[in-house]
């Protein structure tokens with residue numbers, strides 16, 4: 001994508017060209033005059049060595065506009081992600097969209113659709129396996145926290161589980177300072193070394209600033225590690241209007257821009273060309289209840305707008321969308337998931353994280369994942385747009401058949417009826433009432449329950465071969481050793 | 494003419510300047526400072542708490558009400574040098590080491606304050622030593638620990654263990670909360686209680702201090 005042009009703009013535009021430039025200038029002004037706090041002496045030192053104005057007592061770095069612009073220019077405009085087994089999984093560039101499950105919920109909604117409990121390692125294995133079968137979800141994600149695993153290894157062990165259960169490329173992230181290095185070791189063991197991992201990345205690492213305008217010790221270290229290792233990172237700034245950013249959408253976008261660019265600068269000065277995804281997790285801060293709904297329309301609007309900023313900078317983009325804040329799989333879950341999913345699609349956001357997610361990214365559900373796969377399918381179809389050619393306009397055919405003609409039995413219909421629409425699975429009800437009733441009058445949720453059960457019993461993802469599995473086990477055992485952990489629920493033995 | 498009713502209304506409306514003016518006028522009229530506090534300022538805040546819980550008031554409004562309450566209290570304190578400020582009890586609260594989630598803990602603090610507790614909010618990423626120091630310095634009846642990450646729940650245990658080492662554990666009730674925290678976990682690490690939200694935190698503190 002070209003830099004500093006309006007050519008890459010998505011179909012949905014909430015900001016005009018002038019407004020994009022204005023927000024850009026305001027963010028640069030904040031970066032130059034207010035600066036950003038890094039709770040990491042190493043990060044501050046690196047920034048200072050590369051020209052930032054650093055106050056070590058207050059731990060604040062201020063950036064000249066040139067330094068920021070330079071970083072933007074150095075960051076790659078696209079990232080190709082590969083499956084565990086080395087095939088192209090996603091081309092994060094232009095307005096191409098990809099879906100992946102919600103990251104790091106702490107609970108799972110069981111298959112009865114009512115019981116919520118803490119998530120464990122087996123849940124992630126199940127999510128990875130079910131997700132593997134869902135054709136509209138391009139990537140997998142570390143879609144829950146593992147309560148039955150020692151907390152010190154809780155972040156890395158998710159990579160172990162995902163590598164074992166599905167070849168899909170992954171979105172993950174660390175909760176610890178050592179997390180990135182350990183995850184890199186696990187991934188390298190499976191794909192054949194650090195160089196291969198750098199050249200054909202299999203995973204993206206989420207790293208969150210803390211709004212407003214702050215990077216923690218862990219996040220700073222995570223950026224430094226990703227940059228040094230040449231691994232793609234995704235900054236996930238979390239604008240929170242009225243609580244951690246201004247109550248206005250515009251002000252929140254300014255803070256998001258400044259935060260995101262400050263992380264980008266750190267990554268680029270360490271290792272120019274480090275792949276960075278311009279991401280975020282905007283929320284609405286509900287002033288009545290004090291909760292943080294991610295599916296509020298205002299949150300989705302912030303995402304669509306900052307995606308325009310990211311595209312102005314010629315960077316791949318990410319957001320949390322296609323999820324819901326509902327507690328259960330109900331109409332609210334359906335409407336919020338579709339609405340935010342479609343807006344994110346129209347905004348051309350390259351990585352859309354959230355499917356399967358409920359309750360302010362606190363809960364994940366396998367049944368919802370299976371239902372959301374249909375929403376993704378429809379969004380992807382919308383994304384494909386309308387193909388206009390002589391063949392599709394079919395003027396000759398219309399003339400030939402004339403008024404009252406029958407299209408059903410033509411060659412043209414035979415050639416196009418499968419290519420043109422998105423054909424949903426039976427989760428989406430399209431039979432007539434008589435047939436639907438004869439089949440038990442099942443709701444979408446009941447059908448999803450059946451599909452999950454079937455996939456868990458019968459889906460066979462491409463397995464990790466014995467040799468690579470063994471390498472992964474050995475690296476993981478070594479990490480466990482270093483952390484003083486002797487056993488894990490799903491291996492290594 | 495100033496009245497207790499008007500003072501209560503100022504607190505409910507979050508009218509800081511009004512609360513100050515009403516408090517001043519009532520003090521000048523010779524009213525008992527205890528009545529101004531209990532039947533004016535705190536009584537106003539007692540309307541706010543339940544309204545918030547019922548979804549009729551919004552967080553920024555509650556914050557403004559708390560500001561109005563404090564502004565009135567400060568004035569009473571200023572005017573009467575040897576006046577003993579009444580308090581339901583003192584609570585020190587903070588988010589544990591390694592954890593930067595601020596908002597839930599702040600809401601709990603607001604709810605406690607609006608129920609008449611004296612709250613000292615230490616902030617986020619607070620190591621055990623700092624909690625211990627604050628217990629020594631402020632002598633609260635209750636210490637509240639918040640954690641939103643599974644990884645930082647460990648720091649809650651560390652903090653309680655450190656209080657034990659420092660011989661401070663018996664001087665203070667420890668309560669914990671935050672999205673991943675559970676009742677079982679509270680028992681496991683030897684906390685005195687767990688609350689799932691701000692309202693329950695107030696009830697818990699009331700029970701512990703009864």
Ligand code: B1M
Nearest residue numbers: 104208360593594595597637638639642643670671672690
């Ligand atoms: C003393 O007694 C008590 C009693 C009751 C108490 C209490 C104390 N404390 C709380 N309560 C209770 O009462 C409150 C009022 O009702 C309630 O408080 P809550 O805090 O639950 O509720 C608030 C009013 C609103 N809720 C919130 O404010 C939290 C919302 C979510 C979305 C969230 C936010 C906002 C943030 N986050 Co974070 N974040 C999530 C959260 C998901 C979720 N839904 O919980 C969670 C907790 N975060 C998570 C993660 C992974 C992370 N976060 C991180 C960062 C952040 C932000 C800084 C961006 C931001 C916080 C901003 C701020 N200024 O506070 C990172 C960690 C930073 C750190 N070291 O702390 C990072 C590690 C991400 C990264 N890779 O960098 C996940 C936790 C996973 C885990 N391992 O446990 C998470 C569940 C979201 C997710 N699915 O990814 C009750 O819990």
